[in-house]
Ligand SMILES: *[C@@H]1O[C@H](CO)[C@@H](O)[C@H](O)[C@H]1NC(C)=O
């Protein structure tokens with residue numbers, strides 16, 4: 230493999246690791262992860278502690294009827310099968326995709342570097 234390909238693969242790996250890291254939310258206050266600290270997470274409190282951060286315990290609770298959710302909850306439930314960054318819609322009842330400026334910038338950077346090398 231030439232260095233161009235190795236570099237492109239490495240960059241892709243780095244980006245996918247960074248994207249996965251977005252699933253924990255930095256909202257615990259003295260170790261407490263709840264709706265008051267992190268934002269609505271379904272019909273009932275649905276946050277759990279993950280290390281020093283918080284994460285949604287059950288992402289399926291975000292889509293049940295009558296659930297109220299927050300952008301934090303949507304962000305926490307980003308996953309490999311749902312890679313687009315998501316945010317709550319304006320009535321806080323569904324997670325919708327938002328354009329990910331960081332990923333766009335990162336892929337543009339890779340494209341430019343690949344041309345240069
Ligand atoms: C988050 O929770 C952990 C304990 O699980 C605690 O050590 C840490 O200080 C907490 N972070 C904040 C900002 O309170």
Ligand SMILES: *[C@@H]1O[C@H](CO)[C@@H](O)[C@H](O)[C@H]1NC(C)=O
Nearest residue numbers: 317318319320321322323324
């Ligand atoms: C948010 O999404 C839900 C589920 O798709 C939909 O029923 C609701 O009307 C949406 N709210 C707004 C303000 O678009």
